[in-house]
Amino acid sequence: MYSPENLEVTPDEWEWRKSFYGFEPADEKRLKGVKALAESFVHEVVDELYSIFKQHQETNRLILDEETLERLKESQNRYFLELFSGDYGEEYLRQRLKIGRVHHHIGLELEWYLGAYTHYQRLTQPRLMELYPTDVKAGLQVIDSMQKLITLDQSLSVTAYMAAREEQIRAQADQIEQLSSLVE
Numbered sequence: 366m367y368s369p370e371n372l373e374v375t376p377d378e379w380e381w382r383k384s385f386y387g388f389e390p391a392d393e394k395r396l397k398g399v400k401a402l403a404e405s406f407v408h409e410v411v412d413e414l415y416s417i418f419k420q421h422q423e424t425n426r427l428i429l430d431e432e433t434l435e436r437l438k439e440s441q442n443r444y445f446l447e448l449f450s451g452d453y454g455e456e457y458l459r460q461r462l463k464i465g466r467v468h469h470h471i472g473l474e475l476e477w478y479l480g481a482y483t484h485y486q487r488l489t490q491p492r493l494m495e496l497y498p499t500d501v502k503a504g505l506q507v508i509d510s511m512q513k514l515i516t517l518d519q520s521l522s523v524t525a526y527m528a529a530r531e532e533q534i535r536a537q538a539d540q541i542e543q544l545s546s547l548v549e
Contacts, residue, residue: 373528374521379458386517388453392510397451399507402496403489404446410488411441417484423477445485448514461518465525475526482515 418424428434468478497504
């Protein structure tokens with residue numbers, strides 16, 4: 366199970382990834398600078414995202430009832446706003462890895478999880494561009510910053526999924542070994 370002691374990505378590795386992906390302090394500042402705008406449309410984006418999820422059996426199966434749907438949306442609202450927090454340090458890293466493991470644990474296949482990021486971008490980009498009606502370059506810079514962060518989040522998701530899957534395989538192998546020793 367996830368704990369701070371078994372981080373799949375160390376804080377140093379996280380800093381290296383941010384550097385390698387070109388996610389810089391200017392990106393952090395840009396994203397934090399549009400947080401108020403993101404707060405103004407977060408509910409619309411999340412509602413539209415869940416409308417998409419409801420159209421697909423794999424993602425719709427997670428929405429058991431209206432109470433679950435509201436809980437998931439609230440969690441998704443927090444997740445989305447963290448993209449614009451301006452703080453992408455160790456706590457951000459921990460939360461993103463935890464979210465990846467939780468999605469693996471509930472059986473959501475990685476392709477569905479990664480696909481949600483595509484919808485986030487598609488639903489968010491036009492809204493961000495509205496902030497810059499006369500300065501397309503500035504709008505595109507904000508979108509570029511968001512895409513870098515989402516790509517980083519995706520890399521963390523893949524890492525968390527792979528680590529969880531490896532742990533699951535090791536546990537199954539241990540069980541098989543224990544059972545075979547009983548048979549001998």
